[in-house]
Amino acid sequence: MANDYWEKEVETLSRDKLRKIQLERLKKTLVNVYENVDFYRKKLDDAGVDPYNFSNLDDVEKIPFTTKDDLRESYPFGLFARSMDNVVRIHSSSGTTGNPVVVGYTKNDIAVWGNLIARQLFSVGVREKDIIQNSYGYGLFTGGLGLHYGAELLGSTVIPTSGGNTERQIKIMADYGSTVICCTPSYILYIAEVGKELGVDFSKLPLKMAILGAEPWTNEMRKEIEARLFIDAIDIYGLSEIIGPGVSLECLNKSGLHVAEDHFLVEVIDPQTGKILPPGKQGELVFTTLTKEAIPLLRYRTRDLSVLNIEKCSCGRTHGRMKKPMGRTDDMLIIRGINVFPSQIEEVLMKVKEIEPHYLIVVDRKNYLDTIELWVEVSEDVFSEKMNDLENFESSIEHKLFSTIGIKIDVRLKEPKTIQRSIGKAKRVLDRRKGETL
Numbered sequence: 001m002a003n004d005y006w007e008k009e010v011e012t013l014s015r016d017k018l019r020k021i022q023l024e025r026l027k028k029t030l031v032n033v034y035e036n037v038d039f040y041r042k043k044l045d046d047a048g049v050d051p052y053n054f055s056n057l058d059d060v061e062k063i064p065f066t067t068k069d070d071l072r073e074s075y076p077f078g079l080f081a082r083s084m085d086n087v088v089r090i091h092s093s094s095g096t097t098g099n100p101v102v103v104g105y106t107k108n109d110i111a112v113w114g115n116l117i118a119r120q121l122f123s124v125g126v127r128e129k130d131i132i133q134n135s136y137g138y139g140l141f142t143g144g145l146g147l148h149y150g151a152e153l154l155g156s157t158v159i160p161t162s163g164g165n166t167e168r169q170i171k172i173m174a175d176y177g178s179t180v181i182c183c184t185p186s187y188i189l190y191i192a193e194v195g196k197e198l199g200v201d202f203s204k205l206p207l208k209m210a211i212l213g214a215e216p217w218t219n220e221m222r223k224e225i226e227a228r229l230f231i232d233a234i235d236i237y238g239l240s241e242i243i244g245p246g247v248s249l250e251c252l253n254k255s256g257l258h259v260a261e262d263h264f265l266v267e268v269i270d271p272q273t274g275k276i277l278p279p280g281k282q283g284e285l286v287f288t289t290l291t292k293e294a295i296p297l298l299r300y301r302t303r304d305l306s307v308l309n310i311e312k313c314s315c316g317r318t319h320g321r322m323k324k325p326m327g328r329t330d331d332m333l334i335i336r337g338i339n340v341f342p343s344q345i346e347e348v349l350m351k352v353k354e355i356e357p358h359y360l361i362v363v364d365r366k367n368y369l370d371t372i373e374l375w376v377e378v379s380e381d382v383f384s385e386k387m388n389d390l391e392n393f394e395s396s397i398e399h400k401l402f403s404t405i406g407i408k409i410d411v412r413l414k415e416p417k418t419i420q421r422s423i424g425k426a427k428r429v430l431d432r433r434k435g436e437t438l
């Protein structure tokens with residue numbers, strides 16, 4: 001079934017043809033931003049890039065990067081290449097500090113986005129008969145509305161539940177027979193937990209798939225989710241700046257997320273030097289939009305870390321795959337000089353059978369020294385069973401963490417349901433060095 005295509009020709013283009021299309025579209029994008037966005041006219045002039053004579057895709061490295069700060073500094077509409085007469089939708093993503101990033105869409109941008117999502121959902125076997133419970137937040141966040149229109153275009157039935165009200169979500173899932181759910185990986189775990197409390201047997205529900213993203217999650221977490229809900233868990237990636245969800249999606253092989261390369265030019269760069277890295281090397285993802293009209297971005301630095309693979313996939317698709325993003329350059333914790341990613345900790349943790357997939361990494365500085373604690377819940381049974389032996393259990397996890405990551409992390413086992421649950425993006429790190437509080 002998944003060997004059917006929504007747009008076979010585009011999805012299976014040879015790399016050569018794909019590059020030709022990318023070059024044509026990049027040329028148009030360069031002219032669009034040069035003629036309509038002061039910021040880019042200056043940037044391209046300064047870099048000596050002539051948008052009217054751009055003839056080689058490899059010259060992309062001459063184009064300057066765009067950063068989140070550039071977007072924040074041009075708040076709200078400074079990077080728009082179209083007037084408001086042509087912009088039909090606004091979304092924004094709120095950072096914790098500074099101005100939010102604001103993005104706009106023309107009618108065509110919305111149509112392209114919907115088609116992309118439809119193509120991606122189709123690629124994992126979603127069809128007209130499916131009932132999609134869309135539990136991504138509706139509103140300024142791109143998740144809810146972004147998936148909504150693509151799912152409708154595909155012809156599936158969409159239930160726009162948005163996030164939250166978890167008991168109602170479960171009732172709807174059971175009563176309306178949702179076959180697919182879209183939400184964050186942390187929220188589906190919460191749904192599983194509440195469902196269990198309500199006595200729901202997920203193996204008896206029609207639910208068969210979850211489209212999970214908007215935050216990093218490991219393959220170990222995937223196994224946990226699939227086992228608890230008796231479903232396939234598929235990774236979806238995207239960011240507001242580039243379009244929202246729909247930048248890439250895994251196929252059923254679950255071996256990398258296919259980037260919609262006819263709409264986005266993807267590069268992986270060395271975050272320190274800015275140099276392009278070859279496929280197979282880990283670095284920062286950089287995207288250039290190739291068809292966006294309202295707010296096209298050139299070489300946008302995502303800060304997300306991944307690895308590219310441009311080999312043809314056994315699903316038949318030729319669009320390159322990005323490895324599950326393992327985190328962001330700015331998520332990296334530096335603990336007494338050692339670099340640690342939350343995803344490394346999650347990977348080790350999820351292999352320990354007795355613990356629950358709810359954790360928080362607490363970083364602090366005491367007497368000028370960085371400290372790192374891992375708060376993790378254990379199930380009710382384990383908590384009472386191992387009550388006398390918790391210390392030993394903690395040390396055994398500490399040992400596992402040390403042998404994989406090379407740093408001493410103090411494990412604090414917590415009673416069930418003491419770590420905050422999330423309905424959207426989970427907060428996995430509490431960095432008290434930055435003054436963060438619970």
Ligand code: DLL
Nearest residue numbers: 093143213214215216236237238239240244245325
């Ligand atoms: O999170 C868009 C989205 C909605 C993606 C629904 C998938 C599903 P932002 O709020 O702008 O947009 O956040 C974008 O979230 O740069 C990554 O750091 C992170 N992120 C998104 N998807 C994934 C994923 C949406 N599958 C930021 N794995 C990105 C890891 C992800 N990180």
